Amino acid sequence: MAACGRLLALFENEVAFAFSFYGLADLNNRALAPWVAQAVAGADILVFSLRDNVLSPGVMKWLESCVPLRVKAEGALAVTVANPTGSVRAVEALWWQMQRMADRLGMDFLPLLPPQVNNLSELPAQPFPELLAQDEIDVGHDHWGLNE
Numbered sequence: 001m002a003a004c005g006r007l008l009a010l011f012e013n014e015v016a017f018a019f020s021f022y023g024l025a026d027l028n029n030r031a032l033a034p035w036v037a038q039a040v041a042g043a044d045i046l047v048f049s050l051r052d053n054v055l056s057p058g059v060m061k062w063l064e065s066c067v068p069l070r071v072k073a074e075g076a077l078a079v080t081v082a083n084p085t086g087s088v089r090a091v092e093a094l095w096w097q098m099q100r101m102a103d104r105l106g107m108d109f110l111p112l113l114p115p116q117v118n119n120l121s122e123l124p125a126q127p128f129p130e131l132l133a134q135d136e137i138d139v140g141h142d143h144w145g146l147n148e
Helices: 002-011 024-028 033-041 057-069 088-105 115-122 129-135
Strands: 045-050 076-081 108-112
Touching (some): 057 088, 088 108
């Protein structure tokens, strides 16, 4: 939240900002999660500020639930990790999960990683097969139209 306050102060005369703040626990709250998903539907920027490089399956499932609600054609999904844990491969797994999710949401992906893992820009164009297998989520079929 402090980062959002600094952005507001820095750009207060140049850009209009409206922020909504939610914690990861809110995404698992049955009463609050649908409201947060509606906020994502029209968001220009979605920022995940994480302590470590682990997102629960529940959060990923919630993000999947946001895909059909998304009404904006553009946007950015930013992820920052304060204290990456485990190996660089663990950070790579998060990178690919969030890249895939940004694509599904119609957003650009902005990985904001600490310098010690900032060499992820040297990753191959395709993720490792085992990371793809981890990232598979069965969400049914995509449907478009009025009779869903």
